């Protein structure tokens with residue numbers, strides 16, 4: 001399947017339009033592809049992780065959750081490695097930092113900004129549950145995981161056994177639900193039906209970590225997550241009593257992120 005064929009497509013359409021696509025999607029299953037490039041980047045101010053994913057053969061790449069202040073760093077790395085950035089993506093409309101997706105579009109002409117439709121934010125491409133984002137021969141399945149915000153998406157790469165959970169699921173934690181249309185019940189259902197149902201050995205990459213950890217697995221979180229292993233009613237009580245101060249940047253970040261950080 002060429003990258004042109006699968007630039008962005010709904011799963012059902014993929015199955016209808018291309019039988020080859022269907023066979024490939026099913027057959028590559030859990031096989032890790034040596035053409036897959038992965039790099040985790042970090043912002044020490046907001047403790048945000050940005051992920052650069054690429055196809056080493058076609059050189060097409062995507063960037064998940066870039067931070068405005070690191071747009072030049074990210075663009076330089078992409079250039080140095082010879083990648084062609086096609087999508088600068090957000091897992092959700094962030095409240096603690098300004099997204100780099102808008103700035104990256106101007107630094108790397110031809111790239112497009114991407115966010116969930118339910119976020120209400122502006123972008124070139126709005127994803128809904130079940131959409132597939134392709135770069136080279138690799139695919140990310142956009143999966144709606146609302147709760148932290150309405151528009152939260154988890155990006156699942158089945159072929160690599162990995163998922164980018166944004167703020168829906170953090171390592172031994174989860175995103176707060178006390179602003180931006182947050183709903184503890186909705187987050188709990190998202191995690192239990194969309195993330196904990198993935199194979200145990202899938203590696204999960206969050207949008208933040210505040211304790212120096214980098215990744216987790218489905219099995220670990222199902223066993224050890226101190227919030228999400230509890231029954232729903234206890235989870236709701238825990239979330240009500242987090243007493244976290246509002247993110248310092250929230251009043252600036254949310255309006256900016258409604259327009260890809262180009263405020």
Ligand SMILES: N[C@@H](CCC(=O)N[C@@H](CSS)C(=O)NCC(=O)O)C(=O)O
Pocket residue numbers: 046094095096167173174175176177208242244245246247248249
């Ligand atoms: N202190 C930080 C903000 C910390 C924070 O609220 N983090 C969010 C994710 S960013 S929207 C969160 O959901 N945290 C959950 C938790 O349990 O920590 C700042 O001022 O920026």
Ligand SMILES: [Fe+2]
Pocket residue numbers: 092093094095096148167175
């Ligand atoms: Fe967030």
